[in-house]
Structure formats: structure tokens, C-alpha cells
Amino acid sequence: MEIDKAIRECDDRRLKTKYNNAIYVIQRALALYSIEEVAFSFNGGKDSTVLLHLLRAGYFLHKGEQSCINGGVKDFPMRTIYFECPSAFPEINSFTYDAANTYGLQLDIIRSDFKSGLEALLKAKPIRAIFLGVRMGDPTAVGQEQFSPSSPGWPPFMRVNPILDWSYRDVWAFLLTSKVQYCSLYDQGYTSIGSIHDTVPNSLLSMNNSSSSKEVFRPAYLLSDGRLERAGRVKKLPPSVGGKKPVVANGLNSMDLPKSSLLMASAIAVGDEILLGTAEDQLGHSLCRKLHSIGWSVSQTTVVRNDIDSVAEEVERRQSTNDMVFVYGGVGPLHSDVTLAGVAKAFGVRLAPDEEFEEYLRHLIGDQCTGDRNEMALLPEGITELLHHEKLIVPLIKCKNVIILTATNVLELDDEWNCLIELMRSSGELVMTQPFVSKCLTTTLADLEVAQPVSKLCLEFPDVYIGCYRKSRREPLRIYLEGKDQDRIESAKEALCKKFHPGAFSEINLS
Numbered sequence: 001m002e003i004d005k006a007i008r009e010c011d012d013r014r015l016k017t018k019y020n021n022a023i024y025v026i027q028r029a030l031a032l033y034s035i036e037e038v039a040f041s042f043n044g045g046k047d048s049t050v051l052l053h054l055l056r057a058g059y060f061l062h063k064g065e066q067s068c069i070n071g072g073v074k075d076f077p078m079r080t081i082y083f084e085c086p087s088a089f090p091e092i093n094s095f096t097y098d099a100a101n102t103y104g105l106q107l108d109i110i111r112s113d114f115k116s117g118l119e120a121l122l123k124a125k126p127i128r129a130i131f132l133g134v135r136m137g138d139p140t141a142v143g144q145e146q147f148s149p150s151s152p153g154w155p156p157f158m159r160v161n162p163i164l165d166w167s168y169r170d171v172w173a174f175l176l177t178s179k180v181q182y183c184s185l186y187d188q189g190y191t192s193i194g195s196i197h198d199t200v201p202n203s204l205l206s207m208n209n210s211s212s213s214k215e216v217f218r219p220a221y222l223l224s225d226g227r228l229e230r231a232g233r234v235k236k237l238p239p240s241v242g243g244k245k246p247v248v249a250n251g252l253n254s255m256d257l258p259k260s261s262l263l264m265a266s267a268i269a270v271g272d273e274i275l276l277g278t279a280e281d282q283l284g285h286s287l288c289r290k291l292h293s294i295g296w297s298v299s300q301t302t303v304v305r306n307d308i309d310s311v312a313e314e315v316e317r318r319q320s321t322n323d324m325v326f327v328y329g330g331v332g333p334l335h336s337d338v339t340l341a342g343v344a345k346a347f348g349v350r351l352a353p354d355e356e357f358e359e360y361l362r363h364l365i366g367d368q369c370t371g372d373r374n375e376m377a378l379l380p381e382g383i384t385e386l387l388h389h390e391k392l393i394v395p396l397i398k399c400k401n402v403i404i405l406t407a408t409n410v411l412e413l414d415d416e417w418n419c420l421i422e423l424m425r426s427s428g429e430l431v432m433t434q435p436f437v438s439k440c441l442t443t444t445l446a447d448l449e450v451a452q453p454v455s456k457l458c459l460e461f462p463d464v465y466i467g468c469y470r471k472s473r474r475e476p477l478r479i480y481l482e483g484k485d486q487d488r489i490e491s492a493k494e495a496l497c498k499k500f501h502p503g504a505f506s507e508i509n510l511s
């Protein structure tokens with residue numbers, strides 16, 4: 001069989017491992033179900049093209065060498081389901097029908113919506129299992145295993161996912177090593193293909209050819225960072241409204257916030273050592289100051305135990321009430337490093353291998369990073385974004401509105417914060433709002449003397465934060481005024497001073 005021969009003769013050990021594991025899943029499925037009870041969902045994309053050839057190899061290996069010799073590539077009896085969508089690229093349809101002709105695929109074409117079409121198809125021709133080209137990171141992959149029953153509300157069948165743990169790099173290594181045909185769109189810069197309405201070439205592959213008016217793109221297999229394969233999936237917004245140009249939104253939509261908007265963050269430290277008093281939380285204070293410097297308010301800082309449930313409960317509570325949550329501590333390969341598992345549980349997803357992160361770690365720590373189940377490469381499935389920066393040794397981990405920091409001291413936090421600001425400012429996710437302004441007054445007056453006037457001041461200036469504290473019982477009382485409107489801060493100060501005799505308060509500089 002040409003596919004099996006090509007993979008086994010190549011020098012790519014990683015690809016061989018992925019191939020062998022996928023073939024094992026396929027042969028296991030074919031041992032559980034007869035060929036008449038299984039089908040293959042094909043959409044003409046790169047992942048299902050990989051699966052097509054894995055199934056061909058797996059089927060012939062399952063049937064034995066004699067079948068391979070006698071049957072040839074035309075003898076592939078597995079039914080193939082193809083959803084012919086009106087908004088599909090013509091190149092996808094063309095490639096699909098060419099592949100069906102080349103490899104003798106028995107196409108069952110669905111032209112209605114996929115769910116109802118599949119229901120009708122399975123009613124007419126019962127099927128117990130369907131092979132899918134789903135990979136981790138795909139929107140539909142969350143919660144799936146290599147063998148997963150269909151979702152509630154769908155016809156009952158077993159979903160078989162032989163390439164669930166394959167990365168973008170693995171997909172292209174297989175296609176290029178096997179020297180099989182794939183859709184021509186991938187040679188035009190498309191890295192992930194949806195419909196004609198939501199897919200464009202990946203801008204990261206643009207060649208910027210100034211001599212041509214038409215933009216030219218490199219092939220998809222030259223994309224260096226597989227995590228960005230869906231960067232070409234866009235939302236094409238309606239034509240210009242009110243004279244504004246139409247916008248193409250790649251992923252997140254960021255709204256222009258008023259500079260005075262109050263954005264809220266919280267910080268969660270993970271570490272038994274802090275709660276036991278054997279180590280100090282060095283990062284909390286520094287992180288609060290950094291957030292404050294960009295106009296964000298911190299609602300709470302907490303310390304939780306090295307316990308998955310404790311982390312999960314706190315993250316779930318904070319991420320639903322804050323614009324951003326920062327978690328630090330408990331990240332690594334040790335038994336006490338439970339932060340990632342806690343974050344995954346908070347969002348109701350599992351920890352799953354991240355192939356790109358595993359490869360990154362292998363480059364970073366070499367031979368110490370071995371095996372297919374490297375615990376450090378397990379990340380919350382379907383919600384994780386790695387934030388890489390050339391100045392960072394280890395990337396930051398972002399799960400929706402939760403940022404997981406890897407810093408262990410203030411100097412490392414400084415580096416991570418500066419990189420985070422640079423990365424997220426360009427995406428509009430960490431909005432810089434109007435900075436806070438403040439004044440600090442001191443007085444030798446007793447607490448009882450100022451208590452009632454200050455309480456009234458709070459009612460008069462609800463938009464100004466007013467706090468009172470002493471550095472020690474013997475030092476003067478400090479009254480802190482903070483807000484985003486300089487005039488309101490000044491007015492609050494004057495109103496307070498008028499409630500007492502002249503000279504009762506002195507202004508000090510805390511910077």
C-alpha cells in the first residue's frame with residue numbers, strides 16, 4: 001500500500017507515531033463494526049483528506065496484504081458522506097468529486113441542512129459509526145475522545161476520531177510525505193477553509209509582491225505557527241454604513257470604550273506555601289499597581305490552595321464578574337501544579353494535549369520533554385490561546401478572559417507584563433483606559449472627628465473613591481481620594497477641607 005510504505009520509509013519519527021496511532025484507532029473501529037456499518041465524513045479539506053488516505057491504508061492493512069494486491073486503490077468500499085453546501089468554494093466541490101472518482105468513493109451527498117440530511121440518510125441506510133477528521137482545537141472537538149457517541153439530539157452513532165491529537169504540522173507532514181493530492185486552495189494561502197462567506201487567505205502567508213496589483217500568498221504548508229491556521233476565518237461585515245468602510249473582523253470584536261470606563265480585574269494566587277506562611281505573595285501587590293496604571297480597577301485578590309476544586313471555584317466565580325482574571329502560581333509538572341486543571345474545570349472542559357505547545361517545550365527543554373503525555377503540554381481544551389513574544393522564555397496562557405502568568409518573582413512579572421501589554425494592546429483585548437488620578441491628605445485629627453464628615457463626603461462624591469488608613473497608630477491619619485476626573489478630585493478635596501478649620505489637612509505625594 002503506497003501510503004503505508006511512504007510513511008514507514010520516512011525519517012519523521014513524530015509522523016510515524018501519529019500514523020501508527022491513527023491506524024490503530026481505524027483498525028480497532030473496523031474490528032468493532034463491519035464495513036457496511038461504518039461511513040466516512042468527507043468535506044474536501046486538508047484534515048478529511050488526511051483521513052481519507054489513513055482509512056485507505058487502515059482498511060487494506062485490516063484486510064491483509066492479499067486484498068491490497070488484488071484490490072488496488074479503486075477497491076475502497078466504505079461509504080462516504082459529503083455535505084454539498086451552496087456556499088462552498090467551487091475548488092472544494094471539484095476536488096471532492098475528483099477524489100471520489102480517483103479512489104472509488106461511494107458518495108452519499110447531502111444537500112439539505114446537515115443534521116436533517118444525516119437523519120434521513122441513516123434512516124435509509126443504518127450506520128453505527130462515522131469516521132471524522134476532527135482535530136483538537138477545532139470548534140467541534142471540545143469534549144471528544146477518539147471514540148465518542150454522537151451528541152444529544154443527533155441520530156445515534158459512534159464518532160471515530162483517528163486524528164484527534166494531530167497538529168497542523170502533522171497534517172501537512174503527512175500530506176507532503178505521502179505525496180497525495182489536496183485542494184488547490186491550500187496552495188493559494190488558505191490554511192483553514194470554511195465557506196466563501198467566512199474564509200480568506202491567511203494574511204501571515206502574504207508575499208507582499210509590490211510589482212503585482214494582486215496579492216500573492218505562499219502555500220498553507222509554509223505557515224510556521226499552526227495555532228494561527230484559523231487566522232483566515234473572518235466575519236465579513238455588511239457594506240459601509242454612514243460612510244464608514246466595511247470591516248473584516250479576524251476573531252475578536254473590540255468596541256471603542258470611553259476613556260472613563262471602569263474595567264474590572266481580579267488576581268488569584270495559587271499556593272499552599274503562601275497560606276502556610278512559608279512564602280510571601282510577591283506578585284499580588286505589583287500586579288495591582290500595574291493594572292491600576294492602565295486605568296483598571298482590581299475587585300479582589302485572593303490566595304487559594306494547590307487544589308483543583310479550590311482553583312476552579314475561584315476562577316469560575318471571578319471570570320463571570322470581572323473583565324479579566326489573572327492567575328499565577330501552580331503552573332508546571334509537579335504534583336502541586338494544579339492551576340491549568342482548575343481553570344479547565346472552571347470552564348467545563350478537559351485538559352488535552354496541545355501539540356504546538358508540546359513541540360515548543362521540546363525545543364525549550366530538549367530531552368527532558370519526552371513521551372506523548374507530557375503533563376506540561378496539557379492545556380484547557382478548545383479555549384486556550386498561547387501568547388508568544390520573542391522576549392518571553394515561556395508563552396503566556398490565555399483561556400477566554402483568564403490570563404495565566406508563569407512569573408515567580410517581580411522581575412519576571414515585569415517582563416511578562418510588558419510583553420502582555422504589547423501583545424494585547426494591538427488586539428484590543430487589554431484596553432488602556434483613562435488613568436486614575438489621586439490625592440492623599442494627612443491630618444492629626446482623631447478618627448472620631450473625621451468619621452462623620454468623611455461619610456458625608458462619600459455621599460456627595462459617589463464617583464470618587466475615598467479611603468482612610470494609618471501606617472501605624474502613632475502616625476497621622478491619611479485620607480486618599482481617587483477617581484478618573486481631576487476636577488472632581490479637586491472638588492472633593494476642597495469640600496473636605498471646608499468641613500474643618502484651615503490647616504487641618506496637608507497634601508502629600510505618595511509617588
